[in-house]
Amino acid sequence: MSMRPQAKEHDKSYYVYTYGCQMNVRDSEVIRGLLEGCGYHAASSPEEASLIVFNTCSVRHSAENKVYGKLGEITALRRKDPDKLIAFGGCMAQLPEVRQKLKKHNVDIIFGTLNIHELPGLIRRAEEGQHPVVQVWDKAGSIIEPLPSKRSGGYSAFVNIMFGCNNFCSYCIVPYTRGRERSREARDIIKEIRELAQAGYKEVTLLGQNVNSYGRGLDEPIDFPDLLNMVSEVDGIERIRFTTSHPKDLSDKLIDTMADNPKVCEHIHVAMQSGSNRILKLMNRGYTREHYLERTMALRQRIPGVAISTDIIVGFPGESEQDFLDTLDMVQKVRFDSAFTFMYSPRTGTKAAEMEDQLPVEVKRSRLHQLTQLQYAIALEINRGLEGKYEEVLVEGPSKTDPSKLTSRSRTNRIIIFSGPDDIAGQIIRVKITEARTFSLFGEIA
Ligand code: SAH
Ligand code: SF4
Ligand code: F3S
Numbered sequence: 001m002s003m004r005p006q007a008k009e010h011d012k013s014y015y016v017y018t019y020g021c022q023m024n025v026r027d028s029e030v031i032r033g034l035l036e037g038c039g040y041h042a043a044s045s046p047e048e049a050s051l052i053v054f055n056t057c058s059v060r061h062s063a064e065n066k067v068y069g070k071l072g073e074i075t076a077l078r079r080k081d082p083d084k085l086i087a088f089g090g091c092m093a094q095l096p097e098v099r100q101k102l103k104k105h106n107v108d109i110i111f112g113t114l115n116i117h118e119l120p121g122l123i124r125r126a127e128e129g130q131h132p133v134v135q136v137w138d139k140a141g142s143i144i145e146p147l148p149s150k151r152s153g154g155y156s157a158f159v160n161i162m163f164g165c166n167n168f169c170s171y172c173i174v175p176y177t178r179g180r181e182r183s184r185e186a187r188d189i190i191k192e193i194r195e196l197a198q199a200g201y202k203e204v205t206l207l208g209q210n211v212n213s214y215g216r217g218l219d220e221p222i223d224f225p226d227l228l229n230m231v232s233e234v235d236g237i238e239r240i241r242f243t244t245s246h247p248k249d250l251s252d253k254l255i256d257t258m259a260d261n262p263k264v265c266e267h268i269h270v271a272m273q274s275g276s277n278r279i280l281k282l283m284n285r286g287y288t289r290e291h292y293l294e295r296t297m298a299l300r301q302r303i304p305g306v307a308i309s310t311d312i313i314v315g316f317p318g319e320s321e322q323d324f325l326d327t328l329d330m331v332q333k334v335r336f337d338s339a340f341t342f343m344y345s346p347r348t349g350t351k352a353a354e355m356e357d358q359l360p361v362e363v364k365r366s367r368l369h370q371l372t373q374l375q376y377a378i379a380l381e382i383n384r385g386l387e388g389k390y391e392e393v394l395v396e397g398p399s400k401t402d403p404s405k406l407t408s409r410s411r412t413n414r415i416i417i418f419s420g421p422d423d424i425a426g427q428i429i430r431v432k433i434t435e436a437r438t439f440s441l442f443g444e445i446a
Contacts, residue, residue: 014040015049019067020057022207022243023178024090026158028055030116031089033148038120046074050083051123056090058173060345064092075105085126087111087119091177093136097348112136114179117144140164140179145188155202155394155426156239156409161189161227162208167246169273170284170351171316171344174209181210183218186227190234197236202426203394204231206242212249225257232263238428239394239411244269244311248286250295259302266303267337267413270296271311275330276323279316282355289330296334307337307412314371315344315364317355324367331374337382337412338439339375343368376438383414383436390430390446391416397425415440 014035018028031053032042043049052074057063071088078084087109092098094112102110108126111119114137125133140163151157164179165172193204206227208214214224224242231240240263245254247270258264270292274280277288299306312327331339343364346353393408399417400407406424408416408431417440418431431443 011050012040013043013049014051014053015043015046016053016055017067017070018055019063020055020059020091022158022205023160023163023209024055024057025152026160026207027090027113027116028053029149029151029158030147031055031119032150034117034119035123036150037148038123046077047081051085051087053087053089056088056092058091058095058098058177058347060342060347062345064098067092071105071107075107085109085123087123087126089113089116089119091173094138094177095173095349099134099136106132108132110134110136113177114138114140117147140182143182143184143188145184146192154396155200156396157196157201157204158207159189159192159196159204160184160208161206161211161214161242165209166213167210167286168284168351170282170355171313171347171353173347173350176349178209181213181216183208183214183216185218186220186222186230189227190230193231193234193237197234200236200426202237202428203239203241204237206231206240208242209244210246210249211242212245212251212254223251223253225251225253228254228257228264229261232261238263240264241267241413244271246270246286247272247292247295250299252298255298255302258299258306265411265413266305267307267309267411268299269309269311272330272334273311273313274316274319274323275327276319277326279319279323279326282318283313283316283352289326293330293333305412307414308334309338309340309413310334310336311340311342312371313342313344314367315359317344317352317359318357319344319359319367324370328371328374331371331378335378335382336375337414338379341368341372341375380436380438383438383441386414386433386441387436389433391433391441391443392428393431393443394428395420395424395426398422410441416443417441418443418445420445 016028056067086107088107089111109122122133162183164181165175166181168175215222391410393410393416395408399405405417406420430446432446433441433443435442
């Protein structure tokens with residue numbers, strides 16, 4: 001154990017790196033809230049910060065690589081400034097083999113996804129000179145309510161409705177990094193959303209790895225559509241989104257609620273993963289391509305203009321050319337509004353990593369290329385069909401790519417860019433679509 005000098009109260013500042021999904025974006029808001037509660041303020045750069053926090057993702061090898069790359073830069077920075085503390089948390093920190101590797105990076109604090117609330121105490125120990133401070137839980141405790149948080153701002157907020165996952169898809173590390181599925185009490189969720197509305201938020205996105213199983217294990221009999229209806233009663237919240245929906249649990253009740261509740265946006269993210277029944281089975285997904293097609297057709301029939309987005313993996317172990325063609329066929333049949341497409345990446349500890357017939361990277365790369373080309377063409381066709389039409393958008397603020405314009409989101413989760421006065425940020429207005437691109441649309445105030 002080595003000692004390091006204590007940082008002076010006035011120069012305690014933090015910088016947070018966030019990788020991965022919306023869960024991590026939300027966790028980083030909690031991390032910031034906790035840090036501010038123990039006397040830290042936001043630094044404008046990692047160079048200035050006395051504490052650097054990594055909130056990491058281990059869903060694919062490439063995600064882990066990005067983290068190691070940045071960690072290398074930051075440890076080099078610390079050589080010039082040895083008083084800097086480095087804290088490492090998130091999904092990677094849950095994995096024993098990662099913690100092993102971290103020894104050589106000499107990080108000061110390691111914390112997991114299941115004990116973020118302990119961060120202030122861990123930091124105090126590190127400030128007092130303990131090194132390293134390692135505290136990672138391997139099982140989830142009870143949900144801690146409420147935790148402080150410093151939100152990223154804007155008019156749209158993420159709200160956790162459940163944590164963890166029980167599905168154990170054979171390729172996926174998430175059940176190992178986030179623990180078993182547990183739902184938050186509806187009253188705690190509603191309380192948080194009321195506070196968000198009072199703070200001026202107009203839109204909430206409800207987060208869970210499989211929101212369709214919300215309510216399982218709670219004493220109160222409640223399901224996800226019930227929760228959507230409760231959230232819609234909060235005054236000031238005008239739009240409700242959620243992510244993600246597992247196809248096996250996508251009920252008629254949810255489809256009806258989306259169709260009938262005007263605050264629930266016409267967008268759903270339903271990960272398909274593969275269009276081949278053989279591969280879906282090996283993935284342990286619990287549905288067939290026929291079921292997936294039937295559910296998405298039901299969505300389209302019941303909810304006019306609904307946008308359906310998805311996740312697809314290519315190159316799962318043993319995926320044949322025919323299996324891959326089945327995926328392309330499904331992409332053509334469903335006509336996704338957008339899709340996140342990935343090359344399969346073996347994750348230590350998952351079933352699929354042990355399967356025979358792992359495919360060469362060239363095969364994966366070529367399939368990914370074919371799939372994305374097809375999907376981009378479909379997305380562009382769909383977007384072109386919107387030219388001349390009107391969309392209701394929530395104005396977010398200046399566009400990152402062109403700050404002279406405003407960026408906004410349609411109810412169907414499309415990015416729409418247009419010219420207008422800065423002071424309409426946060427308003428819900430109508431725009432007319434003038435030009436379509438693959439990933440965004442251009443419009444004018446109607
Ligand atoms: N719970 C969400 C998915 C969360 S992970 C759901 O089931 O809808 C986000 C996406 O990463 C997954 O949908 C999957 O497409 C992809 N993914 C997960 N593990 C992967 C792996 N080992 N290799 C490649 N992609 C993976
Ligand atoms: Fe991973 Fe499957 Fe759970 Fe999604 S549902 S987080 S893909 S195990
Ligand atoms: Fe999310 Fe990555 Fe963890 S996708 S749940 S941050 S492994």
